[in-house]
Amino acid sequence: MAAVTADQKSQKTFGTAGTTDADRVAAFDATVAADERIEPRDWMPDAYRATLIRQMAQHAHSEIIGMQPEANWITRAPSLRRKAILMAKVQDEAGHGMYLYSAAETLGASRDELLDKLHAGRQRYSSIFNYPTLTWADVGAIGWLVDGAAITNQVPLCRCSYGPYARAMVRICKEESFHQRQGYELLLALSRGTEAQHAMAQDAVNRWWWPSLMMFGPPDDASSHSEQSMAWKIKRHSNDELRRRFVDICVPQAEALGLELPDPDIRWNEELGRHDFGAIDWSEFQEVLKGNGPCNEQRIAQRRTAHEEGAWVREAAAVYAAKHAPKPSPSSSTTATATASASASASASASAAASDQPAARTGASAPHEEETA
Amino acid sequence: MVLSHRLGEWAGHAPVLEEEVALANIALDLLGQARVLLSLVGDEDELAYLREERAFRNLQLVEQPNGDFAHTIARQLYFSVYQHLLYERLAAGDGEFAPLAAKAVKEVAYHRDHAEQWVLRLGDGTEESHRRMQAGLDALWRFTGEMFQPVDGLDGPPSGVDREELRNRWLAAVTDVVERATLALPTGPQSGGWAAGAGRQGLHTEPFGRMIAEMQHLHRSHPGASW
Numbered sequence: 001m002a003a004v005t006a007d008q009k010s011q012k013t014f015g016t017a018g019t020t021d022a023d024r025v026a027a028f029d030a031t032v033a034a035d036e037r038i039e040p041r042d043w044m045p046d047a048y049r050a051t052l053i054r055q056m057a058q059h060a061h062s063e064i065i066g067m068q069p070e071a072n073w074i075t076r077a078p079s080l081r082r083k084a085i086l087m088a089k090v091q092d093e094a095g096h097g098m099y100l101y102s103a104a105e106t107l108g109a110s111r112d113e114l115l116d117k118l119h120a121g122r123q124r125y126s127s128i129f130n131y132p133t134l135t136w137a138d139v140g141a142i143g144w145l146v147d148g149a150a151i152t153n154q155v156p157l158c159r160c161s162y163g164p165y166a167r168a169m170v171r172i173c174k175e176e177s178f179h180q181r182q183g184y185e186l187l188l189a190l191s192r193g194t195e196a197q198h199a200m201a202q203d204a205v206n207r208w209w210w211p212s213l214m215m216f217g218p219p220d221d222a223s224s225h226s227e228q229s230m231a232w233k234i235k236r237h238s239n240d241e242l243r244r245r246f247v248d249i250c251v252p253q254a255e256a257l258g259l260e261l262p263d264p265d266i267r268w269n270e271e272l273g274r275h276d277f278g279a280i281d282w283s284e285f286q287e288v289l290k291g292n293g294p295c296n297e298q299r300i301a302q303r304r305t306a307h308e309e310g311a312w313v314r315e316a317a318a319v320y321a322a323k324h325a326p327k328p329s330p331s332s333s334t335t336a337t338a339t340a341s342a343s344a345s346a347s348a349s350a351s352a353a354a355s356d357q358p359a360a361r362t363g364a365s366a367p368h369e370e371e372t373a
Numbered sequence: 374m375v376l377s378h379r380l381g382e383w384a385g386h387a388p389v390l391e392e393e394v395a396l397a398n399i400a401l402d403l404l405g406q407a408r409v410l411l412s413l414v415g416d417e418d419e420l421a422y423l424r425e426e427r428a429f430r431n432l433q434l435v436e437q438p439n440g441d442f443a444h445t446i447a448r449q450l451y452f453s454v455y456q457h458l459l460y461e462r463l464a465a466g467d468g469e470f471a472p473l474a475a476k477a478v479k480e481v482a483y484h485r486d487h488a489e490q491w492v493l494r495l496g497d498g499t500e501e502s503h504r505r506m507q508a509g510l511d512a513l514w515r516f517t518g519e520m521f522q523p524v525d526g527l528d529g530p531p532s533g534v535d536r537e538e539l540r541n542r543w544l545a546a547v548t549d550v551v552e553r554a555t556l557a558l559p560t561g562p563q564s565g566g567w568a569a570g571a572g573r574q575g576l577h578t579e580p581f582g583r584m585i586a587e588m589q590h591l592h593r594s595h596p597g598a599s600w
Binding site: 067068075076077078080081082084088090094186190193194196197302306307311312313315316320321323 | 374381382384385386387390391392393398400401404405407408411417418421422441442493494495497498499502505587588590592595597598599600
């Protein structure tokens, strides 16, 4: 993060008596141009704020919905080691959702409101999670391909112009690369295992390859938000550019895995120094976006059910907290959320003690807590 | 291992994101503890995936289905208080489990705190949460006696543990939480129709067979494969 002195910052934030709108815009533009970070109390264009809320909410929703296809295999994981890894991963995803909702809250949105929009189908989540996990190998394919695509997309976000988002992404990307390696390793074990295991791995890659390429979004000439997002340095690279980068990464990895990518048109293009690959079926992508993918209904229904069936628990926590709020201290928790996050930070410290996992894997408190306090 | 599996079933279904994290965390801790213990006896996966129902020695309490959140929390309260008191004693003793218990006791102290906090919130929350919490405590009460019963085929309790003392401390701790939560300690029998230590003898409740069928099916479908 670029260093901003306290003086510059307060000026940027509150302005002086004579600050005009033009000054504010100029300060914003200069901050973005200098690759410095916009912080929650800085002035920002309304459209910048709205774009970020939309993108961060969608990102948070993807983490939460993305728990489902993998959690589908927790109770059937074929070894205790794999089961522990998968549980830790699904737990991380909940943690990532929490960072991202917190980061979105620095822009004035609330988690409850964003979740309501998700449940009402008014905000999206990544289309990839509308595909079913049909075999154990899908857990590996998701790790390798889906997390791999997510990382390719998200690493540039660590330099995003909005500070809280960029800092959340630094933490998330570390954990995601860990998951991706584990997914790759899972597939490798299958690929080198029995014939049936190898076939299971190949089948999973066949089913997840194209949907993973779609995770980069529509082609550049059809991407409505791209240009403005790049100008604001929310986005650093175009959809197609990231997609090509991902294919270049995956081709040698697939070879090392001993698995084939289901695209007969993939070949090295000497002239361009990258891989050519086949055409994506954008009509399938459109159908999934419209809600007609294999699992759209199921995913949202499960999320709604969990939320609705949990309502009495959240209500109880809120009532209890109100009854037992210590009166004199102004900083004490009085809401259900505050009470619940107290339990979550306890869990974060417990998770550090769990074996086989990186110590930083949960961390219920988002990295930008100081800005929201 | 069995309780960890049950908690794993909550993933994606918890009432609030923080509980997704917390329940998965507890499940992971318990799975970690189980793996250490199973590995002392043999191959952890062989023991987890290739034993049939009658060969499992877990308490009936931990195999009980999740039910609603209050039901899950009641199961957590009963078990984590027991586990915490037991591990404290094992850790203080000089038996072979002392080092393992010393490591696990920190995790279990957190599990206990988590369960107690939720019993308080639900018991002393709304009318509905009070009713559900009481129902959870009542429904699982009959599985609690087993924790303190002698185990067939084992000579006496593990070193440093006096079963009667453990039962008294457990009862005192659970009573304290239940009362602070404005709830009533269940009054029925603590053993529901089984001889002493049923789960320890491989006598389980009906939902357990279905649970391990799900847990084991993939492993069993590929004999000898490694994962």
